[in-house]
Amino acid sequence: MFSLRNIAAALALAASAQATNLMTFVSTDNIDRTIYVTPSAGVIGPDPVDVPGGATVEVEFVSGFIGNAYAVASGSANVPGMLAEVNFQGWGGMTYFDVSAIVNPNDVDNVRLMYPANAPNTPLSGCDPFPCNNAYYLPDDVQTKVTxxxxxxxxxxxxxxxxTAKRDVNTANNGRNFPRNLVENNY
Known part of the structure; x- marks a missing residue:
């Protein structure tokens, strides 16, 4: 016999088994970079990962990860720059993300754009080239995207x-914007 509790537990297990949290780093030039991840307090993040010039590297994140990643070109000092911020399984089980220029708006050659891999015509955060109106510059900007x-x-x-040739990265028509507190898990 199947009880409602057993069915609900099975559905929850199936949903969690399907959700693999990934950030897929796509190098679009010939510069080797290292990706550094900074998780929020109490959250586990992956070790630094190398992304060779022209390569694509997937990095897996734990369920409910909240934090950011930044890239450093080979031979450069490890100084945080443009941030790729993400909150997996955030409010309502959704993924919240944005490109933040708050730490270093002059880092225009590393993290550029963020968008969902498996959903065409969905929200896009970031600029190509910088600056544009689709990234965080001030702490109270409303630029977080959701998917x-x-x-x-x-x-x-x-x-x-x-x-991203098919995307218009310099318009506000890149998905609805949300306040920063959603990427920080502060509802």
Missing amino acids: DQTNIIVTLGSGSSNV
Whole structure:
């Protein structure tokens, strides 16, 4: 016999088994970079990962991950720059993401764009080229994007426009914007 509790537990298990949280880093030029992840307090994040020039590297994140990632070009000092911020399984089980220029708006050659991998014509955050009106510059900007997808593309480098040629990255028509507190898990 199946009880309602057993069915609900099975559905919850199936849903959690299907949700693999990924940030897919796509290098669009010939510069080797290292990705550094900064998780929020109490959250586990992956170790740094190398992304060779022209390569695509998937990085898996734990369920409910909240934090950011930044790229550092090979041979450069490890200084945080443009941030790829994400909250997997945030409010309502959704993924919240944005590109933030708050830490270093002059870092225009590393993290460029973020968008869901498996949902065409969905929200896009970031700029190509910088600056544009589709990234965070001030803490109270309303620029966070939301999706039900759990694989977020993060483009790196000066060739990003080749990857996103079909997207208009410099207009406000890149999905609805949400306040920053949603990417920070502060509802």
